[in-house]
Amino acid sequence: MEPLKTHQGLVYPLNRSNIDTDQIIPKQFLKRIERSGFGQFLFYHWRFDDEGNLRPDFSLNNPKYQGASILVAGENFGCGSSREHAPWAVQDFGFKIVIAPSYADIFKNNCVKNGILPIQVSDEQVQYIIRKAESEEYQLTVDLENQVVYDNEGFKVSFDIVPYPKVMLLNGWDEIGVTLTYEDKIAEYELSK
Amino acid sequence: MHTPKNIIQKIWEKHVVHQEEGKPDLLYIDLHLVHEVTSPQAFEGLRMNGRKVRRPDLTYATMDHNVPTRQRLVINDPISKKQIDTLQENCQEFGVTLADIHHPDNGIVHVIGPELGLTQPGKTIVCGDSHTSTHGAFGSLAFGIGTSEVEHVLATQTLWQAPPKTLNVKVNGKLGTGVTAKDLILAIIGKFGVQFGTGYVMEYTGEAIRSLSMEERMTVCNMSIEAGARAGLITPDETTFEYLRGRRHVPQGEAFEEAVAEWKALATDEGASYDRVVEIEAAEVEPQVTWGTNPGMCIPITANVPNPDETEKPSEKDEIKRALEYMGLEAGQPISSVKIDHVFIGSCTNSRLSDLRSAAEVVRGKKVSPTVTAIVVPGSFSVKLAAEKEGLDKVFTDAGFEWREAGCSMCLAMNDDIVPPGERCASTSNRNFEGRQGNGARTHLVSPEMAAAAAVAGHFVDVRQVSAAQEVR
Ligand code: SF4
Numbered sequence: 001m002e003p004l005k006t007h008q009g010l011v012y013p014l015n016r017s018n019i020d021t022d023q024i025i026p027k028q029f030l031k032r033i034e035r036s037g038f039g040q041f042l043f044y045h046w047r048f049d050d051e052g053n054l055r056p057d058f059s060l061n062n063p064k065y066q067g068a069s070i071l072v073a074g075e076n077f078g079c080g081s082s083r084e085h086a087p088w089a090v091q092d093f094g095f096k097i098v099i100a101p102s103y104a105d106i107f108k109n110n111c112v113k114n115g116i117l118p119i120q121v122s123d124e125q126v127q128y129i130i131r132k133a134e135s136e137e138y139q140l141t142v143d144l145e146n147q148v149v150y151d152n153e154g155f156k157v158s159f160d161i162v163p164y165p166k167v168m169l170l171n172g173w174d175e176i177g178v179t180l181t182y183e184d185k186i187a188e189y190e191l192s193k
Numbered sequence: 194m195h196t197p198k199n200i201i202q203k204i205w206e207k208h209v210v211h212q213e214e215g216k217p218d219l220l221y222i223d224l225h226l227v228h229e230v231t232s233p234q235a236f237e238g239l240r241m242n243g244r245k246v247r248r249p250d251l252t253y254a255t256m257d258h259n260v261p262t263r264q265r266l267v268i269n270d271p272i273s274k275k276q277i278d279t280l281q282e283n284c285q286e287f288g289v290t291l292a293d294i295h296h297p298d299n300g301i302v303h304v305i306g307p308e309l310g311l312t313q314p315g316k317t318i319v320c321g322d323s324h325t326s327t328h329g330a331f332g333s334l335a336f337g338i339g340t341s342e343v344e345h346v347l348a349t350q351t352l353w354q355a356p357p358k359t360l361n362v363k364v365n366g367k368l369g370t371g372v373t374a375k376d377l378i379l380a381i382i383g384k385f386g387v388q389f390g391t392g393y394v395m396e397y398t399g400e401a402i403r404s405l406s407m408e409e410r411m412t413v414c415n416m417s418i419e420a421g422a423r424a425g426l427i428t429p430d431e432t433t434f435e436y437l438r439g440r441r442h443v444p445q446g447e448a449f450e451e452a453v454a455e456w457k458a459l460a461t462d463e464g465a466s467y468d469r470v471v472e473i474e475a476a477e478v479e480p481q482v483t484w485g486t487n488p489g490m491c492i493p494i495t496a497n498v499p500n501p502d503e504t505e506k507p508s509e510k511d512e513i514k515r516a517l518e519y520m521g522l523e524a525g526q527p528i529s530s531v532k533i534d535h536v537f538i539g540s541c542t543n544s545r546l547s548d549l550r551s552a553a554e555v556v557r558g559k560k561v562s563p564t565v566t567a568i569v570v571p572g573s574f575s576v577k578l579a580a581e582k583e584g585l586d587k588v589f590t591d592a593g594f595e596w597r598e599a600g601c602s603m604c605l606a607m608n609d610d611i612v613p614p615g616e617r618c619a620s621t622s623n624r625n626f627e628g629r630q631g632n633g634a635r636t637h638l639v640s641p642e643m644a645a646a647a648a649v650a651g652h653f654v655d656v657r658q659v660s661a662a663q664e665v666r
Contacts, residue, residue: 031272033279035237084234084341113341175341176244179349182211182219186247186351189210189221 001115003172007096008141009069012060013133017074021086021107024078030085038085039092070097070140072129077118078107087114097142099149101126112165113175117144119159128155144170197462200428201359201394204334204459208317210351217355223316225346226302227254227289229280230607231321235344236283247350249288253311256280256294257301258607260600262570265294269609287347300573300599303327303541307411308575310440314429314456319346324541324623326417329426330410331433332459334394336423358468360393360422364401366475371657373551374409375543375621375640377401378416379481379491385471387489390422393469396461397427401475407436408545415542416623419488429456482528482653483625483638485516490625491638492528494655500524519627520635521615529653531637535618536567536594536648537630538641540604543621544572548641549580553588555645555659561593562651568595568610570602594648606631619647 029041046058054061071090077100078086087110090098098116101123111118119142132138132151142149144166150156168178179186198206211219225248232254239246246252259273268274277294284291292298298305303324306312314332319325321343328335342352368377395417397410405413410427417425434453437443444452479493490513492498501513501524517524522531538544538552549571561567569589571577577599580586586596603610604622606629612618614633621644625636639647646656 031276033233033237033275035234035241084339110341174242175353176242176345176348179219179345179351179353182351183349185211185219186221186349190350 001172001174001177004096004115004117004144004169006141006143006145007069007117008139009096010065010067011070011072011129011133011138011140012065012068012095013130014059014071014073015130015134018076018079019073020079021083024086025083025089030083035088036092038089039094042089042093064137067094069094070099070142071095072099072126072133074126075101075123077103078111079104084110084114087111087116091116099126099129112168115169115172115174117142117161117169119149119161121149121157121159125157197465199359199361199461199465199467200332200396200426200459201334201357202465204315204317205356207315208334217353219351220317220354222319222346222350222352223251224306224311224318225252225343225350226306226311226318226320226322226325227252227280227284227343228258228302228320228322229256229276230258231340232283232343233276233279234340235321235347236279236287238341238344239287239347244348246287246289246347249290251350252289252347253306254280254284254289254291255299255302255305256292257299257599258601258605260294260299260598261608262568262597262600262602262610265598273608297574300571300576301541301544301601303411303415304544304572304576304599307331307407307436308440308573310437310442313437313443313452314433315459319352323418324415326422326424327411327415327541329414329417329424330407331437332426332429332456334424334426335414336394337418357394357423358392360390360395361467361470362395362397362425363470363472364397364399364475365472366400367404368401368475368478369657371642371660372475372478372480373640373642374405374412375638376481376643377475377478378413378419379483379488379638380478381473382416382420382489383481383491384473385420387419387487388421389471390417390420390425393422395420395422395425396467397425398461399472399475402427403430403432405432406547407432408547411545412542412548416488419623428460480640480643480656481638482531482643483636484520484522484528484531485513486519486625486627487516488623488625488638490516494529494643494653496528498522498524498526498528498531521617529655532617532652533565533619533637533647534616535603535612535620536561536565536644537570537603537610537612537618537620537622538568538594538644539570539572539597539602540620540622541572541601542623543641544570544576544599546576546579548621549576549585550583552641552645553585555642555656556592556594556649557588559592559649561648564651565648566595567593567648568597568603570597570610571599573599592649603630605629606634612636619644619653 316333318335323337483491611631612634
């Protein structure tokens, strides 16, 4: 995975709470055998009607958010099942960062495993960002090293992150990548058998 | 003097590659079994990152969940077909040995591992399937994993795992006549609940366990996960060594004797302790039937379906009510009065040769009730052939059973074998969750003997009475 040190990108605001994994990626797409390509099914029932036509009234279909890489949403994002398809869809659609007041635990872990940075800030700060992004083309910069998010108008907020996931994201490591740094030990163990 | 250890701790310590403060242990995996449903994204992940399978020689793949059991080669569901084709391509690309549909070694992953001698005492074994606990019957540490862990093991042959707590399940005394290993494990889960093993690895000990055959031990360990434990195992002994001797993947000749000496040393040391111990008297176990929607909801064949108003714990009241409603049962009705529509003899719990033999004995010379559709699905190609050699297929088909090809089949209804909504199935499998055998399907878990007896009677019956009557004649 690519290292994520600082990232500047367009914000997409989704002002809903308790967005569950069924809404992020509906059940019928789980039987696929691919790892990639889940982005096209992200928020499927919100983006498309029953005939598969784009719903023009759903904000993500608005051309002004095209190319957004920062997803901002309400509390308890990613609740529901532990399926890994949900972060796969978020990431494959092009989002590198999620900002929300709170997350489901498993979803948060699965994000880091898949190279997405889940940032947790207060409800007020999330609401501020959402309002800005709804009214204008709004860019944010995320500095993971220093654990801050800011815009170019003076808005700045810091966030907490556990050390181990931070190191993984900064270096672009996935869990396998981390384990492979112990390859000598694994090889040594294999020799001793 | 070293501290005495139990078998679980011994196997664990032998497999720790690396330990450091604040992290789980890095555990080496000796055998990785792969099937078509949980592996495609794992292989794709390897491809996306330009990674290889570290030890194809310790990886073994089969197809089982989607395999049709009527005509093996006609796969109607396009998604099933795709999963099967994808495994074929992935195994070819990454150099993994595969027992595909055409292969004589093909079968349910937890049936063929032991058959081929891949499963051995002291090994760490994983598979992207929760019933991997089956392999614990051989004294191996075997547990199910998720898709990203499958990828992790493929790439590194290791997993980050926190050391488990250990639980000793002691089964004292002997099982009565007509009472099987399936009844024992159901009774254990019924007595202690579907969560008593959560966070633990279990070791089954005691006289009743020691006298079980290997196939019976597999039935017990298979359902450890239904008690919440990721793994359950049994210390290997002469029964284990005799089963393994001469199998294709075990050491041969002199080397086998050396291996046996090593396997014997795995046994729990005198004075070793466990984090928890539970005990059950084997003599008290009767043939079991599940009445509800989890494996812990089971009662002896002689008992009545529970009444939610009579339960001591109020929290259970709603659960019982909901289960009775889903199952279409009356509170307090004798379980033996429950009529069935389907019988499924199969799954990784009860589809081995000895299971088919004992079911065949019950139906020999009899007829399946006209209101019942009954199928037998052997656990593997080789079980099927062995059974046919003994004429068991004939016994079943003469009685009116369908004799099918090997696979998971009606255990989870991923192929065409589905129980229709509202219909009732006596099943030798391991899960009776809502919808497990098909949307709205009602599953009752039983032993192969009890399933066979129910097929003939059209409702549940005490197999002990059936066999007693047979002996008199
Ligand atoms: S038989 Fe059933 S429980 Fe066993 S591996 Fe197949 S689907 Fe899973």
